[in-house]
Amino acid sequence: MATLFISDLHLDDSRPQITRLFEDFLAGDEARSADAVYILGDLVEAWVGDDDDAELPTRIANATRALRESGVPVYFIVGNRDFLLGENFAQRAGFSLLDDGTVHDLYGRPTLLMHGDVLCTDDVAYQAVRKQLRSPAWKAQVLAMPLEARRALAAKARAESRAHTGSAMEAIMDVNADAVAGTMRKAGVTRLIHGHTHRPATHRFDLDGHPAERIVLGDWYEQGSVLRVTPEGAELRGLALA
Numbered sequence: 440m441a442t443l444f445i446s447d448l449h450l451d452d453s454r455p456q457i458t459r460l461f462e463d464f465l466a467g468d469e470a471r472s473a474d475a476v477y478i479l480g481d482l483v484e485a486w487v488g489d490d491d492d493a494e495l496p497t498r499i500a501n502a503t504r505a506l507r508e509s510g511v512p513v514y515f516i517v518g519n520r521d522f523l524l525g526e527n528f529a530q531r532a533g534f535s536l537l538d539d540g541t542v543h544d545l546y547g548r549p550t551l552l553m554h555g556d557v558l559c560t561d562d563v564a565y566q567a568v569r570k571q572l573r574s575p576a577w578k579a580q581v582l583a584m585p586l587e588a589r590r591a592l593a594a595k596a597r598a599e600s601r602a603h604t605g606s607a608m609e610a611i612m613d614v615n616a617d618a619v620a621g622t623m624r625k626a627g628v629t630r631l632i633h634g635h636t637h638r639p640a641t642h643r644f645d646l647d648g649h650p651a652e653r654i655v656l657g658d659w660y661e662q663g664s665v666l667r668v669t670p671e672g673a674e675l676r677g678l679a680l681a
Contacts, residue, residue: 442545443470444666446479446554446634447658449520452495456680460663464678465502469667471509478503478534479634479656480518480554485593488582489528500532507533516541518554518635522573523582542626546670551628555635555655558614558622565612613638619653620646632656632666639664639675 450458470476482499507513513534517524529536541552560566571577581589613636623631629651639657643650654673657664663678 440546440669441469441473442475442477442668443473444477444479444632444656444668445659445664446518446656447481447637447664448478449481449484449659450495450499451484452493454660457659457663458495458498460659460678460680462498462502463681464663464665465506469665470506471511473511475512475514476506477514477516477552479516479552479632480539480556481520481634482515482518482524483521485597486521486523487586487589487593488523489525489531490586492586496528500528504531504533514543516552516554519556519569523578540622540626542628545630545668548630549626549628550668551623551626551631553622553631553633555614555633558618558633559612559635560615560618561611561613612636614653623651623653630654632668634658641673641675 445464448457448461450461464470465476483495503513513532514537515524515529515532515534516537516539524536526536537552539553539557542549543552544550556565556569581592584592614633619631623629623646629646629649631651631653633653634656636655637658637660638655640655642653642655644653645651654666654675656666657675657677662680665676665678667674667676
């Protein structure tokens with residue numbers, strides 16, 4: 440019995456070895472024998488719409504659908520790089536979309552699942568941009584643009600994101616402890632799993648007199664990263680490139 444979690448793969452044509460690692464992972468024995476696989480956002484470097492006819496979305500859909508057809512449920516929470524991903528692609532890829540901040544029971548323990556960016560409240564500039572980009576009006580406007588125009592917009596957004604990341608202090612790009620506590624308290628849980636910060640670790644702390652933990656998933660830039668949750672506990676580990 441095991442449930443697997445991954446996030447922040449940032450799949451992109453410039454890093455084909457990571458795409459192959461993702462495909463091999465989903466086709467491997469560990470994933471095929473799992474109770475479920477969760478992808479907690481930023482699966483790709485940039486998502487320009489469910490109508491993208493490039494090779495990468497097709498490879499992703501083929502890999503996730505094959506896992507689902509093997510009998511393993513696949514769940515997806517969008518991140519800040521793929522928030523335009525919608526139900527059309529989810530159906531094509533065979534996975535279920537979950538709201539950011541969903542609580543699922545994992546072997547008797549309610550667990551809050553998030554991408555994680557909303558917890559980085561100290562990064563005020565990012566949160567302001569996030570609010571604008573997630574508005575239904577903005578998304579509808581962008582998705583109405585021609586595909587090539589959306590690709591150009593995505594390239595511009597990636598460049599601006601790199602510039603912001605390079606100039607912002609490390610501390611403000613991490614989660615805010617009060618935001619974490621408040622979010623977990625509101626959800627009524629003592630365990631949170633999220634990605635986004637690329638700082639894989641298990642943080643244990645006290646929440647209103649109860650032991651609590653926050654598990655942060657790793658990114659897939661230099662290697663893979665997977666969290667394995669079982670009835671006995673949770674283990675973070677890396678996946679080496681072949």
